[in-house]
Amino acid sequence: MAELLLKASDISYAGNSGNILDSVSFELYRGQITTIIGPNGAGKSTLTNIVNGLLQPQSGTIERMSHLRIGYLPQKVYVNTLMPLCVERLLQLTRRVSETEVDLALAQTEVTYLKHRQVQSLSEGELKRVLLARTTLGNPDLIVLDEPTAGVDVTGEVKMYELIGEFRSRLQCAVLMVSHDLHLVMSKTDQVLCLNRHLCCSGLPESVSQHPEYLALFGDQAAASLAIYTHQHDHVHDVAGHHHD
């Protein structure tokens, strides 16, 4: 049995902006990819924030493995234009890491060429990749990704999920991510948490995709998503969105 990293039991949270979670329980194991899906306002980000320790649940308990190291990619990062900061330094933000590790991380998300660029000058897609690379540094036990593919095109998305799978194998860590790309994440995920303020259903992707509550929430989208994949590509994008003919 894989190592239990985090166990949430009956956690509830009500914020003043209407973000609500009602009695949610789940477990995160080393080496597993867990995906949170759910409609807007379902409490997905609230849940990741509780996992991260940014928010405290008002009831229920959350037990973390001692000294749990987390690597975190927020949904939106507001780039501070008042601070000069290059990509290399951003990667060393919270932990001291060697230059070799920095190079390896940047190479993995194919953004080595951004190493000495100022963070303010990056496009949204480039910043996403840099921040994704950052989460793998310092031997994290758990990588938390809040909508890692927002602002990335569809072919980039496929590569990104492949990468996340690679991180899991290389680092032997757990991954918890929020995603809207039902059709893409289902095949790469070990555990799905289908959230709509409460946990509608959870478990293996195959069992969740048959669940009546899942079908009620995503039935149409799940069918429509198949259509996206029928168009042919005559060129490739690398993860940073650059064309190669």
Added chain:
Amino acid sequence: MAELLNDFVIRSVIAGLLMISIAAPMGCLMVWQRLAFLSDTLGHAAVLGVGVGIWLQMHPMIGVLIIILVIVISLSRVSSFNNALSETALAITSHTGLAAGLILLGTMPGQRVNLESILFGDLLATTKTDLILIAITVIVLLFLLAQHWRSFVAVSVSREIAQAEGIEVRKVQFLMYLMIALLVAVMMKVMGVLLIAAVLVIPTSSARLVSRSPEQMVLISALFGAMSLGGGMLSSFHFDWQTGPAIVLSASCLLLVTLVLKRLSKGRH
């Protein structure tokens, strides 16, 4: 060496340089965290602190430290995790503190407190005791900065990432507020509240224009701060201007020159 300190010019230059060495990193942190206005607020509220100190028949510095600590602690309690201090709260505190301070000072007719010296201090009147006190404060603050630098920078970039990755954001933030309070309280007599606020923000803004890393910005701020100090003191001797305002103005001129040079070099590319 000790005899050199008998010269008031030497004493004031050393005091100024010590101030610059701590104002550069602290000023950068304040600018990064959009706290530039906090130094202003604390400066204005410090007028009330001077009043309280005199009223309690203590050293004004102790009064200032008490008032500033009360303000910093209450402000950090009303600030939420995601928002740094609200501008409105800062503005209200600033005006209330100044008004209350002026009234309190006015009710003490026996005491002649010179408002101008509170605003701009008197660098040239730095005593040996002032110098020792400033040196100790600067050493303590530089030590704390060195210890927590990575956390301070991380919190400035993203509170969310910092917290998720094991930095206790609220503690780090509170420590920073305490350090700002200590800085303002100790430097006030020599530098005055307006000079402190200006030295924290103006050279830092110039440095932002020409630096490429957080640490580089701190070093360049220190350099610009020292140049402003030199320029201010020289013009103050030469034209018989007040030292404090002269330092502020030379910092502003330096910012203007940096801006123009930056524009020109951009235009050439």
